Amino acid sequence: MEPHAYAAFDAVGLRELIRTREVSAAEVEDAARRAVEQVNADLNALTGPLFDPAPAHEPDGPLAGVPFVIKDSGPFTQGVPFTLGSRSIRGAYALVDHDLMARFRTAGLVALGQSTAPEFGLNFATESVRYGVTRNPWDLERGVGGSSGGSAALVAAGAVPFAHANDAGGSIRVPASCCGLVGLKPSRGRTPSGPLAGEAAFGQLVEFGLTRTVRDAAHLLDAVSAPTVGEKYQLAPVARPYADEVRTDPGRLRVAVTTVPWSGVPVDRQITEATVAVGQVLEWIGHIVTEASPDVDADEVVEAVMLSAVSTGGAVLRGAPRRPDPSALEGVSRRVLAEAESFTALDVLAAMEAQHLVTRPIGRFFLDHDLLVTPTLAQLPAPHGALDYDDARHSVRSWLRRIFEHGPFTALFNVSGHPAISLPLGQSREGLPIGVQLIAAHGREDLLLRAAAQLEQAVPWGERQPGVYVD
Template identity: 55%
Template sequence: MNIDDYTAHDATGLRELISAGHVTAAEVEQAARQALTEANNRVNGLASPPFSPALGHDPGGPLAGVPFLIKDIGPMAAGVPFFLGSRALGPGVPARGDTDLMRRFRAAGLVTLGLTTMPELGLCFTTEPVRFGPARNPWDLGRSAGGSSGGAAALVAAGAVPVAHASDGAGSIRVPAACCGLVGLKPSRGRVPYGPDLGEAGFGMVEPFVLTRTVRDTALMLDVVSGPATGDKYTAPPYPALPGPRRLRVAVTTEAWSGAPVDHEVAASAERTALLLQRQGHLVERASPAVDWDAVIQALVVTQIAFLGSVFRHSPLDPALLEGVSRSTLEAAGELGALDLMAALDAQNRVTRSVAAFFTDHDVLVTPTMARLPAPLGTIRYDEPGLELEPFVRSMFDHAPFTPPFNVTGQPAISLPLGRSVSGLPIGVQLVAGYGREDLLLTLASGLEQEAPWPRVS
């Protein structure tokens, strides 16, 4: 298999070739290693040299032989050193064992070839850690690949692998998907396991999954890894049985709940998507849930401070080597009180109740994924001495104000690369459904992909 044949196929296509005997898993891996080296030389998305050999996996799994990457924050794989994007962890901290999700990736037969970069501690919408340098957007190497799953997005978009692990605590799957022209689904809270070391991540506001180039790969991966693990705190409900295609109630808004300005090309892409859905027979209207933006900020910022403070309380981390926002965040954790955390959880509840009420009258909400085009590298500055997390987050969310509320509510949301700017950059459109309704998102996404297929990086 040559590199052009390899990069032309998604994960489903590669597995079909292997299953039919047209190519061996070893030949696919060889092509993937060449593609990974070439892509990484362009976009700088790897946090360490490729694994040699690949991590162990089940050769009989449903995705056996499909190349794969994991993010530098886990899923933890036994013996693999993780850095969390930080100089402060020195040579890295080897994982003591596999997490539940890593076991599922192995059981699926995915051939894990490496570790992808992320911003330090995963707290940024661009991936430019001091330790590894910037992950570059393959559509324009001078622009951000997004964050925090930026290394994964850059390498999938550049053709290194068809699918890579990612995680989303405020938009960290959907933002890189929008920046790099990929499909990025944030599942419902509890759909994908986070254990056993954690009962939840970020007080239930962080969800793990993957980035792909096609909707069918996203749907297949969800089938492969979803479902509760032993002792999980949350369990998303099974998808309801649908009687067949039906007319959905679709709302669309391009106005940011934060008041941030929205680029006209970005807004136009969301509007065009709504028109496509209307032509497909769905009932579309301009409407928006009531979102208390200050409550969203409070819920996300305070819980992240508390979560990171607890994770790093007994870690080998060197505080002197932390980047600016990380340092102030961990310092703030020492001053956080129980009442502060309870107030943040109350804010989460208020946002969740308000937004959930909107979805009793609407099936799907269409918004832009981001408010702006992918930013030039260096625009979002994380390593600023003394900069506290809340003002940093408020400024950063001006780039993508549409994604964070749905981490607070736990609803599924997907970014699709349905737009292109005049300059040729990808534009993401976000679809959001009620809790547990990934089925609606994937059904609509598949139809949109067929009617308005998106290009690949040339």
Template identity: 70%
Template sequence: MEPYEYADLDAVALRGLIRGGEVTAAEVEDVARRALARADEALNALAGPPFAPGEMPHRAPDGPFAGVPFLIKDGGPFARGVPFTVGSRAVRGAVAREDHELMARFRAAGLAVLGRTAVPEMAFSFATESRRYGTTRNPWAPGRGAGGSSGGSAALVAAGAVPMAHANDGAGSIRVPASCCGVVGLKPGRGRVPCGPAVGEASFGQSAEFAVTRTVRDAAHLLDAVAAAPVGEKYEAPPPPRPYAEMIRTDPGRLRVAVSTAAAAPVDAQVAAVAVNAGKVLEWIGHEVAEDAPGVEPDDVVEAMMLSVFAAGAMLKAPERLDRSLLEAVSRRLLAETEAATALDVLAGVAAQHRATRPVGLFFTRYDLLVTPTLARPPAPHGALAYDDPGHTARSWLRRLFEYGPFTAPFNVSGNPAISLPLGQSREGLPIGVQLVAAHGREDLLLQVAAQLEEAVPWKDRKPSVLTGA
């Protein structure tokens, strides 16, 4: 297998070739390692060197993705025996003591995990830039950011180094980099995919774990492999009527779709136009489309997101060896505000979460789907979101993030499933993502409509300037 052939295949196609005997898993891993080295040299998207062969054992040889190359995010304790830094110089010698439940499912799926992807410090930025690992570059335009906090994963998937990679999302960290890098970013709804054991459990159901992919079918097949809450999980989503991989091949029928490009922050005209066009395509397909949006107050989103601030602060306090003097400025502030917080501060965040969640729930009694831009602007230049800025409080940092990405966090607060699709490009050729949001438990509907859009507005033939094997 040549690198250009490998880079053109999604995970389902690769697994089909391995199962059919046309290529061995060892051959796929060899080409993936070469592709990963070339892509990382251009993008700076890995958190340290790739794992040595055999360093990540215990993957199922007969799993649905057996032998398919994969990466995990350096976002905290995730894989047993694997070091983590959460993108911080202050975290030293930290090693995960057990597998996250999702990591155990990745192993059962047979994924060949080759390394860790870069994140901003504490995974608390929409730009993957840190003093520990430097700047991760966008494969479409190396002078632009890859988004965050799963920017390393999204950049390497877009560049053809791996067909999909682990990502998680506390305010948009799957969908934002997916939009920046021109890939698919599914944030499952609350209770669909396990979030523990990890600090993500402390974010009051606002964090979600999954992956970024290049195709909708990979997202559907991977969700089939890892979904379902473990016994005793605080949040559970209802099971789908059939496997997602089957449902994306069926028509969801005529749906009620709302489109909104309005936000508290200015929205770039090109970005808004791509979302509006997605609504027109859905209308052409046969859905009923109107202009509308949930009435969520931006201040309630910020206050509810303080719960995630406290979760990030708890993550900072978790490592046994933490050199606070090496933390970046916003992290120091998050830690200080977490340590100063009282039970009343936490209850205020919970109350704000309820105030934001109720109008979203009511909205989805009137509509099946919401369409918005993913970001307010195309991918930002490096340094536009300066995390090491001592002028920020936790709330001012959240507001700065939401000027860039005002559309994603409300659905972390409410827990609805959402997906970013690479449906457009700017005049400069930069990716523009469109977000689809569905009601609780309706990942099936979300993926069905995403598959319709992938067929109607295909993105497979659009390639970034940094592409393995090009």
């Protein structure tokens, strides 16, 4: 199988080829390895060489033989080193599989390598001192977003149909928007966070992935979303597979649209226009569309997200094989570790109260609306260096405000725990992808996937390809 033929299929399509024995799993893996190495020369999206051999996986799982990459976001795959994108972490290995990786293995997914992420995952740009700049296949002078940027670059360039990603403030949806992908952040409790983390980022971090198609997101969610015994946050099993939801009419939905961020930062006009156009498409389909948004305080959002930032620093201090050398850290990371150590129980309680002050009005909002539509980002993909994580002048709060100037719409739903998805429904005059975000009530990934599939059919994006693509 040649790489260009391989890249034409999504994960479900590749699995069907393998199931019907049109190609073998070994042929798919070989094509994928060649594809990854080909595009990575331009993108710099891997932390090192490809795994050889790939970690063990079930040969008969529902996605057996489908290649993917894992994100360098901590201990995830047994025996595989991780760095969190930092020069300060060396010699650290995962001793056990993350529960999500165990489910990836059971599904039969084949891990080929590890993708880049910014230091500690605390940036909307994937640019670290350790690994350098990961470049956007749509424009090599622009960033891929963050923090799951290496994963996004490889999926967008056709090298893998799916990549592991996680999201504590937008780290799935932001790179999805920058790279023209489907980025689903499931509800809090839908995917596992153990066994090493009991409550990842105080419930704000969700594990999942990035895809090119809505049906892949649905099939992947089916493969990994069963409840986990003993987890603090978990949801009841769904009535039927998510793969069935993408073929189901959502009915007539009450859709709210807003292009105004809660922080009041400016939004690029092309992004505003793309979001309004999605509202018009939904109205044309037959949904009831109004202009509305939840009433939340932007300062409370920042305070709540502080829980995620300082818990990241705390996890590094607890989990690294040795205390990080401050001189080997980037500027903001030094502040993260310092503030994590100085954060008191009263600070934690205040931030948790801010979380509740954000979550309650959003919950009430979805009593009167089925979907909320917003931009994913306020700006087009940023030029390299625009979000400088090594700037030592920042405190943690000032850094969060800086990245939320670029992406003010995503973190709100990590705080509240609602499911959200970024879809590549727009394109700028420069030919750059524009993501539009859909949010549903807690636990309603079914509704989100129905609406996403409807939009994928009405405004198809599958024929668009970036300048850097397999072959």
